[in-house]
Amino acid sequence: MNNKIKNIIFDMNGTMIFDGKYHEIAWKDYAEKLAGRQMSTEEFQHHVLGHTNKDILEYLMGKGTLTEERILELTEEKEAMYREMYMEDTANFKLVDGLVAYLDKLKEQGINMNIATGSNMTNLAFYFKEFDLGRWFDITLCAYDDGTMNAKPAPDMYIRAMERIGAVPEETMVIEDGPSGIRAAAAAGAGYIVGIYGDSSRELLEETGLCDELIPDYRNM
Incomplete structure (x- = not known):
């Protein structure tokens, strides 16, 4: 500095x-659940890391296909999944x-x-x-x-x-x-x-x- x-x-x-693997697991699960396809690690790095949940969901489902209410609902569901997984990893929950x-x-x-x-x-x-x-x-x-x-x-x-x-x-x-x-x-x-x-x-x-x-x-x- x-x-x-x-x-x-x-x-x-x-x-x-350092919680990236839990976001990756959750988003890969969502890609399969919502879009019916597998998400690669490279795809995760380029289209998920640093992006908002709205942008990610629209990337998976197509822009304009989800209402704001549905985006909020899916966001909360995904984040709850992520938080639960992350808290269970007591060695890295810090x-x-x-x-x-x-x-x-x-x-x-x-x-x-x-x-x-x-x-x-x-x-x-x-x-x-x-x-x-x-x-x-x-x-x-x-x-x-x-x-x-x-x-x-x-x-x-x-x-x-x-x-x-x-x-x-x-x-x-x-x-x-x-x-x-x-x-x-x-x-x-x-x-x-x-x-x-x-x-x-x-x-x-x-x-x-x-x-x-x-x-x-x-x-x-």
Whole structure:
């Protein structure tokens, strides 16, 4: 992190927690259930990671084929399945290694912090409760999938997260695990971008050509 950084925005899934396999299992199950087809891991990485549930469901079923009510219903069903599976994995149901110490250090240094996530409020509230995120973050300032923003790689999520803490983009570092999120951070003008690959693909992050730094976790931050 360079000296001009005064703010840090974290993605959530795959960045603060390594939960990707449970989202992958749930979405692959839904692809078969709703669309009657198998979803490859490559397809998951390109069309699911970093995208909103609405975009994913419309990708699977076709744009305009689902009502907003049905999208909400399917979203809640899928996310409940994901949360149940993730909580059962007691060994991995935790914040990424080194993150607690890193967040404590940033708080002591007076760095402004926020979260920009493609998760909905139900999941965000779940993470705040289970991982006590209120120690470092204000949930009312977080940017999440509320249906009003374009999904990553559009910059909307990061722009909102920055605006809510009064952050200047050039003085803001973003930590992300997905190519679409990396591109969103760059489009939002983030001054420094860190790719975290412990739960994703280092190669896909490198291919963006936009990461200033790559890390497997937070133990050396």
